[in-house]
Amino acid sequence: MEVVILKSADEVAIYAAKLVGVLLKSEPGAVLGLATGSTPQALYRRLVTNYRDGKISFKNVTSFNLDEYLGVAQDNPQSYRSYMNRELFDLIDIDKQNTFVPDCKDNENPREVGQRYEDRMRLAGGVDLQILGIGGNGHIGFNEPSSSLGSRTRVKTLTRQTLHDNSRLFTKDEFQPKLAMTMGIASIMAARKILLLATGAGKADAVVRMIEGPLTAMCPASILQMHEDATILLDEQAATQLQNRDYYDLAYLQNESLKERFGVFDAD
Numbered sequence: 641m642e643v644v645i646l647k648s649a650d651e652v653a654i655y656a657a658k659l660v661g662v663l664l665k666s667e668p669g670a671v672l673g674l675a676t677g678s679t680p681q682a683l684y685r686r687l688v689t690n691y692r693d694g695k696i697s698f699k700n701v702t703s704f705n706l707d708e709y710l711g712v713a714q715d716n717p718q719s720y721r722s723y724m725n726r727e728l729f730d731l732i733d734i735d736k737q738n739t740f741v742p743d744c745k746d747n748e749n750p751r752e753v754g755q756r757y758e759d760r761m762r763l764a765g766g767v768d769l770q771i772l773g774i775g776g777n778g779h780i781g782f783n784e785p786s787s788s789l790g791s792r793t794r795v796k797t798l799t800r801q802t803l804h805d806n807s808r809l810f811t812k813d814e815f816q817p818k819l820a821m822t823m824g825i826a827s828i829m830a831a832r833k834i835l836l837l838a839t840g841a842g843k844a845d846a847v848v849r850m851i852e853g854p855l856t857a858m859c860p861a862s863i864l865q866m867h868e869d870a871t872i873l874l875d876e877q878a879a880t881q882l883q884n885r886d887y888y889d890l891a892y893l894q895n896e897s898l899k900e901r902f903g904v905f906d907a908d
């Protein structure tokens with residue numbers, strides 16, 4: 641696990657956009673795993689800016705989103721499909737035919753939809769770079785605490801905490817879904833590289849459990865301890881509870897100078 645602690649949420653977005661840019665320069669047809677929520681919005685804004693400045697193109701990119709609500713039509717502004725169109729897809733040159741969310745219509749069998757999503761990801765060659773946020777309860781995607789660490793795309797029931805955390809995004813009269821289709825933990829772990837973004841004090845507890853706690857289904861993000869190429873990007877506020885902070889800062893400096901030496905960021 642590489643833990644990178646930056647001063648602000650803005651710096652987190654800039655750093656993450658840089659990694660996406662480096663990947664797309666070397667692999668213009670890369671497969672991206674994308675997340676929704678408040679955290680990646682700054683990253684998407686930065687990617688849009690880089691696209692408008694001619695620094696990056698998504699023309700040949702394929703994307704798979706982590707999750708989608710059940711019982712919310714794709715054209716409903718609350719769907720994650722709508723979020724992605726609004727925050728990113730409508731603002732860049734990606735071919736929407738190559739963008740996928742695990743949406744399950746009312747008349748569809750979620751098991752079959754989940755299987756199809758997994759097959760589609762495999763057919764696309766697997767995810768090269770998976771962007772993740774983290775829930776206040778340690779979830780990744782909508783894999784809530786106690787989710788099987790070996791799970792694949794399926795339906796999950798959202799916890800009270802997740803419903804509470806997300807209630808800010810719904811008006812009082814609006815239907816707030818309690819179920820979602822989500823990539824499983826094993827689906828996420830299959831990505832070749834993982835980039836998890838966490839910003840703000842509300843994430844500090846989940847962050848320390850993910851990085852320094854035991855590997856446990858009660859903190860699904862702790863599975864990233866087992867991933868061979870996971871980078872955790874934090875702002876200062878999300879990093880306040882880390883015990884091993886000095887080491888992460890030291891390792892970050894060493895890694896940056898190694899990357900410079902071996903030209904990892906040359907493409908930028």
Ligand code: PGA
Nearest residue numbers: 677678679680773774775
């Ligand atoms: P947030 O959600 O970015 O809106 O905090 C993160 C998540 O629940 O994964």
